Amino acid sequence: xxKASLTLGPLLFHWDADKRRDFYFRVADEASVDCxxxxxxxxxxRAPFFEPHLDxxxxxxxxxxxxxxxxxxxxxxxPRETEALKEAMERGFLIEANDVAAIQILKxxxxxxxxxxxGPTINVLNEGALACLAREGACRVVFASELKGKAxxxxxxxxxKMEKEAQVFGRQPLAISMxxxxxxxxxxxxxxxxxxxxxxxxxxxxxTLSGQKILTVNGVQTLSSGYLVLLEEILALRAAGFxxxxxxxxxxxxxxxxRLYRELLDGKRPPEEVRxxxxxxxxxxxxxxxxxHGRKGLASVPAA
Numbered sequence: 079x080x081k082a083s084l085t086l087g088p089l090l091f092h093w094d095a096d097k098r099r100d101f102y103f104r105v106a107d108e109a110s111v112d113c114x115x116x117x118x119x120x121x122x123x124r125a126p127f128f129e130p131h132l133d134x135x136x137x138x139x140x141x142x143x144x145x146x147x148x149x150x151x152x153x154x155x156x157p158r159e160t161e162a163l164k165e166a167m168e169r170g171f172l173i174e175a176n177d178v179a180a181i182q183i184l185k186x187x188x189x190x191x192x193x194x195x196x197g198p199t200i201n202v203l204n205e206g207a208l209a210c211l212a213r214e215g216a217c218r219v220v221f222a223s224e225l226k227g228k229a230x231x232x233x234x235x236x237x238x239k240m241e242k243e244a245q246v247f248g249r250q251p252l253a254i255s256m257x258x259x260x261x262x263x264x265x266x267x268x269x270x271x272x273x274x275x276x277x278x279x280x281x282x283x284x285x286t287l288s289g290q291k292i293l294t295v296n297g298v299q300t301l302s303s304g305y306l307v308l309l310e311e312i313l314a315l316r317a318a319g320f321x322x323x324x325x326x327x328x329x330x331x332x333x334x335x336x337r338l339y340r341e342l343l344d345g346k347r348p349p350e351e352v353r354x355x356x357x358x359x360x361x362x363x364x365x366x367x368x369x370x371h372g373r374k375g376l377a378s379v380p381a382a
Contacts, residue, residue: 082343083314084336085113085243087220087326088174090251090296092124093277097215099131101327103255104228106135106142108333109181110340111325114139116312117149117166119197119253121297122159124273147172150180152199152254153298167192176200181214193217195243198251203229205236212237219243220324223250223306225372231318241321246308247335247356248326249281249294249301250375268298280329291364302375304364307356309342309349310381311370316343319358330359350380 086105089098105114116135118125139146146169150163159325163180164187167173175181176197184192202208203244208219218241221230234242260282261271275282281294283303290302305328308315312323323343338355341347356365368377 083112088115106138113145147266152176234319243322253300293304
């Protein structure tokens with residue numbers, strides 16, 4: 079069986095540009111990940127802050143032997159966003175399309191010959207959708223985290239030339255909106271947000287009136303409150319044919335998180351030890367896996 083690849087998904091939160099640069103520098107130098115997703119997937123207003131550091135980050139990651147994939151926005155609406163995607167393509171990046179519109183742009187810009195990755199915000203829920211995207215040129219698919227494990231195992235058996243990727247750590251992206259609820263929470267509107275999302279480097283948690291944490295707001299994006307943590311489940315996905323396992327960056331020591339998952343994938347640490355170490359790293363974050371087991375998303379189902 080081919081060695082499993084550990085990937086670092088795109089940073090979804092609005093971090094200070096220097097913090098973001100230093101984060102990727104450390105990932106390049108220390109993290110045991112094989113592939114890093116760059117790009118702004120949530121709000122294009124954030125992108126200019128990081129642009130001065132982009133070339134240095136790309137060079138550092140490439141020198142460290144990391145493969146780079148450029149993630150598109152999950153909701154593309156402006157001409158400058160289209161141009162930014164074309165520029166990333168011209169630079170030679172493999173693109174992760176997170177909006178169906180991005181697929182059309184890639185095909186037109188590449189004259190129908192471009193391969194790309196399907197991101198988790200494009201719903202691939204059945205064999206027909208998977209086959210259609212394979213014909214369009216998709217070389218890898220990152221499945222939405224709402225899918226049940228049994229569905230993932232079935233889909234893994236189709237289109238064997240396509241690589242299959244699943245998120246195994248971090249808040250689950252659930253929805254994207256034209257409205258910015260993060261700005262609204264700060265008493266502002268979207269056009270005058272003053273980057274309210276920067277105040278919450280791990281997202282703004284939203285709870286019920288009774289105090290139960292249920293969701294996290296990140297600009298125009300909604301995520302789960304808890305951190306998805308799949309450990310024992312990885313073994314079933316590997317056996318089914320999954321090749322890539324995604325860690326979604328959170329405001330914690332992601333180098334240590336990557337080390338733990340690498341040791342799990344390599345059979346050097348059992349799942350229970352990894353879970354205990356993750357709890358020490360992630361503080362009070364709830365660990366969830368309900369969607370995988372066909373339950374409500376915020377559930378935590380014990381290992382079988």
